[in-house]
Amino acid sequence: MSRRIFLIRHAMPDIPLGERWCVGGRSDFPLGRLGRIQAARLPFVKELEGVRTVFASPLIRAIETARPLCAERRIMPGLEEQDMGVWDGLSFREIMARYPELYAARESDPSLLPDGAESEAAVAGRMREAIDRCLRESEGDIALVSHKGAIAAITSQRSKLGYTSLSVLEENNGVLRVGEVGRQPRPELTDALCLAMLRASGADEALVAHCRAVAALSDEMGAALTEKGIELDSEAVHAAALLHDIAKGERDHAAVGGLWLIELGFPKLAEIVRQHTEPDSDALNEAGVVFLADKLVRGAERVELEERFGASLAKCKTPEARAAHARRFELARSLKNTIDRLKGAE
Numbered sequence: 001m002s003r004r005i006f007l008i009r010h011a012m013p014d015i016p017l018g019e020r021w022c023v024g025g026r027s028d029f030p031l032g033r034l035g036r037i038q039a040a041r042l043p044f045v046k047e048l049e050g051v052r053t054v055f056a057s058p059l060i061r062a063i064e065t066a067r068p069l070c071a072e073r074r075i076m077p078g079l080e081e082q083d084m085g086v087w088d089g090l091s092f093r094e095i096m097a098r099y100p101e102l103y104a105a106r107e108s109d110p111s112l113l114p115d116g117a118e119s120e121a122a123v124a125g126r127m128r129e130a131i132d133r134c135l136r137e138s139e140g141d142i143a144l145v146s147h148k149g150a151i152a153a154i155t156s157q158r159s160k161l162g163y164t165s166l167s168v169l170e171e172n173n174g175v176l177r178v179g180e181v182g183r184q185p186r187p188e189l190t191d192a193l194c195l196a197m198l199r200a201s202g203a204d205e206a207l208v209a210h211c212r213a214v215a216a217l218s219d220e221m222g223a224a225l226t227e228k229g230i231e232l233d234s235e236a237v238h239a240a241a242l243l244h245d246i247a248k249g250e251r252d253h254a255a256v257g258g259l260w261l262i263e264l265g266f267p268k269l270a271e272i273v274r275q276h277t278e279p280d281s282d283a284l285n286e287a288g289v290v291f292l293a294d295k296l297v298r299g300a301e302r303v304e305l306e307e308r309f310g311a312s313l314a315k316c317k318t319p320e321a322r323a324a325h326a327r328r329f330e331l332a333r334s335l336k337n338t339i340d341r342l343k344g345a346e
Helices: 033-040 060-066 092-098 100-106 120-136 148-155 191-200 205-227 234-243 253-263 267-274 286-295 305-313 319-344
Strands: 003-009 053-056 142-146 166-172 175-178
Touching (some): 003 120, 003 148, 033 060, 033 253, 053 060, 053 120, 092 100, 120 166, 191 205, 191 234, 205 234, 205 319, 234 267, 253 267, 267 286, 286 319
Parallel strands (some): 003 142, 053 142
Antiparallel strands (some): 003 166, 166 175
């Protein structure tokens, strides 16, 4: 009887932004906020629903990625990332400065390795041993949370392996066959998944309640507009409203949330979320609906625009901030007036 081994690359670690880093088997970083959101999607991937045993590499970024998938994940030595020797844990800027000749030579011959690094053959060998142990210690299909270089070594494929990408091995009578490699999971964007992602980002229950309230009001406004012949993507409105504050706490959280949703594979939602603090126009579109709904909800309670904007004005300490506040207030009033006119029309 054949068995499937799902190889999952870990989610995005909390590495310093602005530079590329050589994060191998010696260096370890926990997941960042985006990484935790990526990992939160895994229990909603259909192919993984029947998996009961999950193994993870001993590195913390793999352990944290496996956590949402299985509360009793098991640590398996041998699944860790390729050890990159003296390069491990350095930024590529540092590597280029310290080892310019080797760095340039590896562009055409990746088999050239820094001192102390593992060969791809060595990685493939220990990965195979670890997979065999995982199979002996489990039944049915299994999931292994590992790393880019390690997965590339065992599959002999260097296709792009994005964070939380899914690769499949099939085992039959001790023979491993490589199936799909590097597919990005795209689970159905249900309320349960949206809320799991929101909580994984660090949202407390007060923020979750706010996002639920904004989604409920967005649904109502969207339905009213649809009745008046204005077609909107109601599913996108609802999901974006639930996720509009996914990056709350980050500087310019609307823009950051939009970038995260692009990375997660939801470009349409990303545009709506990007505009939820200030839409690009006063058009009655998906972004306008979520923007207005957010401005009509304070905490989890519905309020009038004057109350909401009156409360936030005190936070505006500079002339630029007050001008932006006035601009957004006018946009909200324009959108609300238009919706009220449409709803009142015969």
